[in-house]
Amino acid sequence: MKYVLENQLNFLIEVVNTNVMYENYKILKKTIFIFLLMISFMSALIVRLFCISTDPKLNDNKNFYKLKIFGQRGMIYDCNNVPMVENENKIFASVIPNRDDFINIINDINEKNRVSFVKNFKKGLPFICELDKNVKCNNLQIFKIPTRSKKYNLACHVIGYVSDDNFGVSGIEKAFDKHLKTEDIEIWYQQNAIGSIISKKKYNFSNKTYQNISGVRLCIDKKIQSIVEEVSKKYISKGAVLVSEVPNCEIRASLSLPSYSPENVQNLLESEDSDLINRINYPYNLGSIFKLVTSIAFLENGINEDMYYNCSGSLKVEDDKCIKCFSSTAHGEVNIEEAVSKSCNTFFAYFSNKIDGDYMLKLSRRLGFGKSVELAPGICSHPGNLPSCEDLKDAKKMSMLSFGQGCLMVTPIQVLGFINSIASGGLYSIPKLVDCLINKDGSISFIYQSGLSRVLRSKTAEKIKKYMKTSITKGTSRYGKPENVEAAAKTSTAETGIIKNGKRVNQSWFAGFFPFENPKYCVVILSENENSGGKICGPIFREIADKISGDYT
DSSP states (O other): OHHHHHHHHHHHHHHHHHHHHHHHHHHHHHHHHHHHHHHHHHHHHHHHHHHHHHOGGGGTTTTEEEEEEOOOBOEEEOTTSOBSSOEEEEEEEEEOOOHHHHHHHHTTSOHHHHHHHHHHHHHTSOEEEEESSOOOOTTEEEEEEEEEOOSOOTTHHHHOOBOTTSOBOSHHHHHTHHHHBOOOEEEEEEBOTTSOBOTTSOOEEEEOOOOOOOEEEESOOHHHHHHHHHHHTTTOSSEEEEEEETTTTEEEEEEEESOOOGGGHHHHTTOTTOTTSOGGGSOBOOOGGGHHHHHHHHHHTTOOTTOOEEEOSEEEETTTEEEEOGGGOOOEEEOHHHHHHHTOHHHHHHHGGGSOHHHHHHHHHHTTTTSOOEEETTEEOOOOBOOOTTGGGSHHHHHHHHTTOTTOBBOHHHHHHHHHHHHTTSEEOOOBOEEEEEOTTSOEEOOOOOOOEEOSOHHHHHHHHHHHHHHHHHSTTGGGOOSSSOOEEEEEEEEEEEEETTEEEEEEEEEEEEOSSSOOEEEEEEEETOSOIIIIIHHHHHHHHHHHHHHHO
16 A cells, blocks of 8 residues: 555656646746847847938938939030030029028029029928029028030030920930939938927038039031031021931931020920921921932833933823923933933933832832931931832822822931932941940940941942032032032922912922042931022032031041
8 A cells, every 4th residue: 555655646746847847848938939039129120220320311201301402414425525515503502491591592592483482481491492693691501513504505406405303305315314314412401309400400411413424425526517507597497407427327417497595495385487396307398309219220220321311391191190390491302310410300200110119119218218217215207208009000109209209208317318328339327316325434335336238239329429410510409519529419399289378388408428539428408498409408518518628528
């Protein structure tokens, strides 16, 4: 009996010890878990406090009040790294409203900004305002920031303009807005516990602008652009003028008229003259310059260039359509060269039935017509208009196309690419406006690297060049013959079918290149609503060629 009781007692003692150990284990486990949780919490709290203490942006709604002033924009350069735009230093002030300073400041606020100044001042919080001159006040911080001038710039339609809040609105300013826009200047004012500005304590100022060398380099040559604008404005009020360098068709000058100044943009938004439209990308009726395309088609399809046609001044096509030469002039016996030189419509209409319509369209597209040209991101020319293959099965429509009439519509930039391909011996290059982007570290990024492609046999190009030289020496282009350099050209006077104020609206063109032997520059001129490409546009070509050749050749 005694032995049994001893065994039971030992068993009970063992059970009690086991329960105690288990309870101790659970307590230890909970203690360790709570300890690790506290360490994790404290670590996260320390990291959070470190972030708050080192990043002022996290204090915007607590200990700091933040203001922003836009920084200066990157520069737009010409091909020689000469600035194309002017910057002017504007004076901005960050203002902590204080009654004692109000009188000192308000007199230096221009009238257009006074209403907003007073309104902001009443709110009692710091704000940014523009001053006419430097002002000394304890509660002001002055910033002199280079900003785009509102004055007239060369190549204004190419450059474009910026808004009052420093965003590009049009042209290159808009196309490369992200690249040209720099980081803003940021100011943090210290606040007290109830959100009031502690004006007696220094604020935290962070100037995030850098010595800005970034920008966009254009193919434009500022000196050539100046020549083009000076000469062209003497002769035409509405139109476009382009100059490219052979063979890569780099645009050295681009002018659209009427021009404008950024300071009067608001007044031009509803202008009947469409001043803000860049006419180099806008489609127009072309006329006789297209005879060069038809001549190429003749030559490359085996038509004898010495084959003659007797021009009587008019030609009947399928009984009901009569095609006439300009002023019904009878040119007599002419071959291709003389037909180009004298701009004989009936010659091209007569032989147009020897050309397949499908071939004519393929040739036109190969030479750049009927296709849009991208000059910069978001800046694309209109593709213009070519007749369909079905249209050209009609003899009348084919004959009209042969001398550039009918539904044909082209842009000045397309004509530039075409003339450039003739001057370069049959090599076509997409017209190029932007050379490269210059990054803030001085490195260069090229975005447009179009190559040359052969679109004409070199022999064909040489013959077309010869025809154009004859045109400028003794043909319709003679009014554009330069004095200092040999050149070649072709004129156009295109009918639009529009009658305005009782008069027919025509478009006048002049396109050529110089020097003749080793072409370096191509020029395309368009004058809206004029009746003579030779007499109106020719003198512009002559003066531009003489002035450029005097400086560059």
